[in-house]
Amino acid sequence: MIDYVGENLIAGQVGELLIALSFVSSILAMIFYFKSSELSLEVNSWKRLGRMFYRIHSVALLGIIGILFYLIYTHSFEYYYVWRHSSTTLPVRYILSCFWEGQEGSTMLWAFWNIVLGNILIKTAKKWEGGVMTIFSSVQAFHLAMLLGIFVFDIQIGSNPFILLREHTDMLSLPFTSNPNYLEFVEGNGLNPLLQNYWMVIHPPTVFFGFASTLVPFAFAITALWKREFHSWIQAALPWAFFGVGILGLGVLMGGAWAYEALSFGGFWAWDPVENSSLVPWIILVAAGHLMLINRNKMRSMFATFTLTLLAFILVIYSTYLTKSGILGETSVHSFADGLPGQLIIFLVFYILLAFFFLFKNGWGLINKNEEDAFWSREFWIFIATLVLVISAFQITLSTSIPVINAIFGTDMAPPADPISHYNSWQIPLTILITFLIGFTQWLKYKKTAVKPLLKIITPSIIAAIIAAIGMAYVLEIRKPFLNLLLFSSFFAIFSNVDYFIRMFRGSVKKGGSTIAHLGFGMLVLGSLLSAGNTDIISKNTTPVNIKFDNDKDANDENIMMIKGDTVLMEPYFVTYLDRRIEDKFVYYDMDYLKLDAEGRYVKQFTLSPFVQLNEQMGNVPEPSTKHYWNRDIFTHITYADLDNLDENSQEEYRDADTLEIAIGDSIFISNSVIIIESLERNVDSSVHEMLTKNRIGLGLKIKARTLTGNTYEVMPLMIVDVENNRVFNPWVEIEELGVRFSYATTTKMDYDKVELRIAEKNKNSADFVIMQALVFPYINVLWIGCIVMVLGSFISAYNRVQERRKKNKQLNK
Amino acid sequence: MKKAHIIGIVLIAIAIGAIISTVSDAATYADFSKAEQLEGREIQVVGTLNKEKDIIYNPKENANQFSFFMLDNNGVERKVVFNGAKPQDFERSEQVVITGTAKGDQFHADKILMKCPSKYNDGHADGLTEITAESNL
Numbered sequence: 001m002i003d004y005v006g007e008n009l010i011a012g013q014v015g016e017l018l019i020a021l022s023f024v025s026s027i028l029a030m031i032f033y034f035k036s037s038e039l040s041l042e043v044n045s046w047k048r049l050g051r052m053f054y055r056i057h058s059v060a061l062l063g064i065i066g067i068l069f070y071l072i073y074t075h076s077f078e079y080y081y082v083w084r085h086s087s088t089t090l091p092v093r094y095i096l097s098c099f100w101e102g103q104e105g106s107t108m109l110w111a112f113w114n115i116v117l118g119n120i121l122i123k124t125a126k127k128w129e130g131g132v133m134t135i136f137s138s139v140q141a142f143h144l145a146m147l148l149g150i151f152v153f154d155i156q157i158g159s160n161p162f163i164l165l166r167e168h169t170d171m172l173s174l175p176f177t178s179n180p181n182y183l184e185f186v187e188g189n190g191l192n193p194l195l196q197n198y199w200m201v202i203h204p205p206t207v208f209f210g211f212a213s214t215l216v217p218f219a220f221a222i223t224a225l226w227k228r229e230f231h232s233w234i235q236a237a238l239p240w241a242f243f244g245v246g247i248l249g250l251g252v253l254m255g256g257a258w259a260y261e262a263l264s265f266g267g268f269w270a271w272d273p274v275e276n277s278s279l280v281p282w283i284i285l286v287a288a289g290h291l292m293l294i295n296r297n298k299m300r301s302m303f304a305t306f307t308l309t310l311l312a313f314i315l316v317i318y319s320t321y322l323t324k325s326g327i328l329g330e331t332s333v334h335s336f337a338d339g340l341p342g343q344l345i346i347f348l349v350f351y352i353l354l355a356f357f358f359l360f361k362n363g364w365g366l367i368n369k370n371e372e373d374a375f376w377s378r379e380f381w382i383f384i385a386t387l388v389l390v391i392s393a394f395q396i397t398l399s400t401s402i403p404v405i406n407a408i409f410g411t412d413m414a415p416p417a418d419p420i421s422h423y424n425s426w427q428i429p430l431t432i433l434i435t436f437l438i439g440f441t442q443w444l445k446y447k448k449t450a451v452k453p454l455l456k457i458i459t460p461s462i463i464a465a466i467i468a469a470i471g472m473a474y475v476l477e478i479r480k481p482f483l484n485l486l487l488f489s490s491f492f493a494i495f496s497n498v499d500y501f502i503r504m505f506r507g508s509v510k511k512g513g514s515t516i517a518h519l520g521f522g523m524l525v526l527g528s529l530l531s532a533g534n535t536d537i538i539s540k541n542t543t544p545v546n547i548k549f550d551n552d553k554d555a556n557d558e559n560i561m562m563i564k565g566d567t568v569l570m571e572p573y574f575v576t577y578l579d580r581r582i583e584d585k586f587v588y589y590d591m592d593y594l595k596l597d598a599e600g601r602y603v604k605q606f607t608l609s610p611f612v613q614l615n616e617q618m619g620n621v622p623e624p625s626t627k628h629y630w631n632r633d634i635f636t637h638i639t640y641a642d643l644d645n646l647d648e649n650s651q652e653e654y655r656d657a658d659t660l661e662i663a664i665g666d667s668i669f670i671s672n673s674v675i676i677i678e679s680l681e682r683n684v685d686s687s688v689h690e691m692l693t694k695n696r697i698g699l700g701l702k703i704k705a706r707t708l709t710g711n712t713y714e715v716m717p718l719m720i721v722d723v724e725n726n727r728v729f730n731p732w733v734e735i736e737e738l739g740v741r742f743s744y745a746t747t748t749k750m751d752y753d754k755v756e757l758r759i760a761e762k763n764k765n766s767a768d769f770v771i772m773q774a775l776v777f778p779y780i781n782v783l784w785i786g787c788i789v790m791v792l793g794s795f796i797s798a799y800n801r802v803q804e805r806r807k808k809n810k811q812l813n814k
Numbered sequence: 815m816k817k818a819h820i821i822g823i824v825l826i827a828i829a830i831g832a833i834i835s836t837v838s839d840a841a842t843y844a845d846f847s848k849a850e851q852l853e854g855r856e857i858q859v860v861g862t863l864n865k866e867k868d869i870i871y872n873p874k875e876n877a878n879q880f881s882f883f884m885l886d887n888n889g890v891e892r893k894v895v896f897n898g899a900k901p902q903d904f905e906r907s908e909q910v911v912i913t914g915t916a917k918g919d920q921f922h923a924d925k926i927l928m929k930c931p932s933k934y935n936d937g938h939a940d941g942l943t944e945i946t947a948e949s950n951l
Binding site: 414 | 816817818821825828829832833835836837839840841842843856858871873877878898899900903906913914924925
């Protein structure tokens with residue numbers, strides 16, 4: 001036994017104990033809750049036991065989370081998880097991100113929201129508590145099983161977050177594991193630089209809160225099918241569905257904001273598989289919520305309502321499977337490789353089977369074969385809209401699942417080479433339909449609507465939308481028919497909802513949650529169309545050198561080279577690469593954006609400083625910098641920078657020299673100036689160089705260097721022949737200001753026409769250029785405002801549904 | 815015919831359309847020799863960078879052209895040309911996945927995905943970082 005120094009083993013042991021306790025109590029809670037709802041819907045002793053164990057489970061889980069935070073905060077690198085995801089140099093504000101970077105931490109985050117929601121439901125679910133909490137406890141048991149880290153017959157169940165660094169399988173044979181003082185020199189692996197961003201502190205908890213909230217309608221739906229209470233569950237589940245729409249929508253959009261702010265793919269949405277798999281459950285939850293609305297009074301499409309409600313949560317598990325199992329592998333930039341694929345598949349399949357079982361055992365009879373909704377009724381068109389949403393979700397899921405399809409059917413399809421145009425070709429037409437439906441469906445009445453008054457009432461919005469769309473298409477030169485149609489339909493959605501909000505709700509924010517949410521969605525679509533559809537690349541390569549190798553495609557000139565001090569035209573700006581600053585592990589490149597005033601002088605508009613985050617272990621990460629105006633963003637990022645020799649000493653070192661054959665009158669371009677070979681001087685004396693003592697003959701080359709700003713420097717490299725000793729010297733002569741030195745390279749023959757010259761520049765000269773990209777996103781603020789408005793609208797409607805339910809309960813009690 | 819039937823038929827038609835579009839837009843995994851048989855088609859090739867040969871990138875001449883030699887999983891070597899800036903740390907890459915088309919004896923990539931080993935735990939598969947670069951179309 002080795003006596004290791006400085007390890008804090010107690011915390012981990014308590015943590016492991018709490019995992020076991022939390023796991024067991026979630027199973028007990030499930031069993032007791034199940035028992036209780038087998039008996040009756042009223043409170044009984046089984047239910048009390050269920051509650052008790054769910055609370056024990058909750059407290060134990062909070063303890064696990066607290067301990068892991070404590071270990072990360074105290075840099076306890078004796079624990080693998082802490083070592084893997086954090087380091088002592090990491091700023092405290094990113095400790096939260098370390099916590100959920102790994103698979104175990106993100107599982108705990110999800111389970112955390114389930115205990116929050118579960119405990120609220122214990123208080124509020126009333127007669128539904130038994131069934132709903134059975135489902136909640138079962139999900140928690142699956143989560144906790146992923147933290148167990150035990151072996152049953154050589155099969156690993158779960159991965160323990162408290163495993164010690166020296167006991168981790170990756171470290172077993174490494175020498176440090178037998179050094180009792182290893183903690184003195186172990187430093188953490190650190191957090192992925194991409195995650196060191198404030199959005200990554202708030203985006204994961206929000207997305208997981210959204211994921212967790214899809215479980216509430218799921219649990220209500222299962223209980224309803226189980227207890228054959230096909231109708232009254234909607235009233236209870238509805239507020240949760242719209243709360244989920246709001247919070248999951250917020251989380252997804254925060255992910256987009258993170259991509260826009262911190263990733264360099266130049267946009268907020270790239271149809272990346274991980275993005276897609278969080279979007280799809282949201283789309284289905286929106287569809288499910290709307291079906292609940294039209295079925296709360298009349299059970300016309302109850303089977304579909306159940307199906308979509310159950311599907312939303314199943315898609316959340318599927319999404320976790322895609323991102324955590326590593327199956328996306330080569331197709332996604334940000335998938336985690338270290339998952340537990342087997343356990344995730346069991347988790348997924350279990351709930352699919354559960355849903356199928358209840359849906360077909362008890363729900364089959366709900367398929368309505370006779371009655372049909374009237375064509376001009378609200379419920380009919382809401383139903384059509386949910387179908388459009390389902391198609392949208394189906395298409396995204398299908399294309400995102402290519403690696404899964406390959407795994408199941410043994411095919412070898414690769415994901416679409418151009419994902420953006422692939423997804424857009426489907427999603428743009430569907431979005432046109434959705435925005436149009438959003439614009440007109442709420443003017444319809446339930447049951448039956450007269451057509452003529454309807455047309456009259458939406459005419460102003462249609463006319464306004466046509467005018468706005470034509471105007472915008474003209475200003476931004478949008479020429480694609482589908483985009484023009486989308487422009488119209490999104491304007492129509494906006495105007496029509498504003499109109500409805502004023503005419504029908506009389507501007508009451510409290511009542512108009514749905515209208516506000518729809519208005520926000522319209523703005524979101526409009527904003528993404530205007531900004532992503534009309535992104536203007538201003539960093540066009542204007543140099544004459546442009547090698548086209550491919551005649552089918554236009555030359556790619558989105559990138560531009562900037563030499564330090566240069567001013568380059570990027571319509572409508574002139575951009576100067578001012579300076580490079582190194583602060584800690586960040587290398588900033590200051591770019592001044594200038595405009596010409598009436599007298600032809602440069603006037604500075606603003607400075608952008610895109611930067612590169614240096615990270616030896618995980619690779620350097622370039623991050624953009626953006627200037628926000630109310631109606632456009634100017635976005636820049638570095639696509640290439642020389643990051644070698646960044647420290648000051650090596651900056652001052654000379655690189656290897658180039659030897660050039662030159663003639664008098666030649667000029668040579670170097671990084672910061674033009675070198676002109678003026679003349680050959682035959683009789684130079686000691687006034688030119690100290691080595692020219694007696695008995696030595698000097699041959700000099702008069703060189704002038706002119707910088708781009710017009711400064712000139714003179715210098716004279718020499719060939720010095722020592723006649724007495726029969727030796728030749730070629731000393732370096734330097735222009736210090738320019739960081740360049742020369743030496744006369746010809747030593748054998750005295751040729752006056754052609755001379756060999758050696759030129760060397762300092763490292764700092766060569767590193768003084770970057771390749772950058774500058775994009776203008778017009779009206780991107782419409783998108784962000786739309787997001788906020790939509791989320792607020794969803795929360796308002798969730799709140800309204802809670803109020804509605806309370807009123808109803810009160811009436812019933814009277 | 816009832817509305818439900820019409821809706822059902824439309825739905826099935828759209829679903830089939832989505833499946834066909836996914837299959838037809840999907841690129842194909844292949845090696846260089848297959849890519850050359852299918853010249854002009856979008857292909858994904860998985861392989862490694864040949865570190866013995868030069869990686870050519872002269873941003874001062876053209877910031878948007880970058881080329882290197884890559885070995886596919888059968889060991890066949892081709893010159894790969896990419897219209898875009900060289901991804902950071904490209905030299906360190908352990909595995910490269912390129913998407914593009916074969917043109918004569920060259921491969922024109924419009925997307926590069928690479929995996930780099932992280933320095934601390936060299937050789938462990940979970941220490942990979944992935945970087946993508948898109949050509950600027």
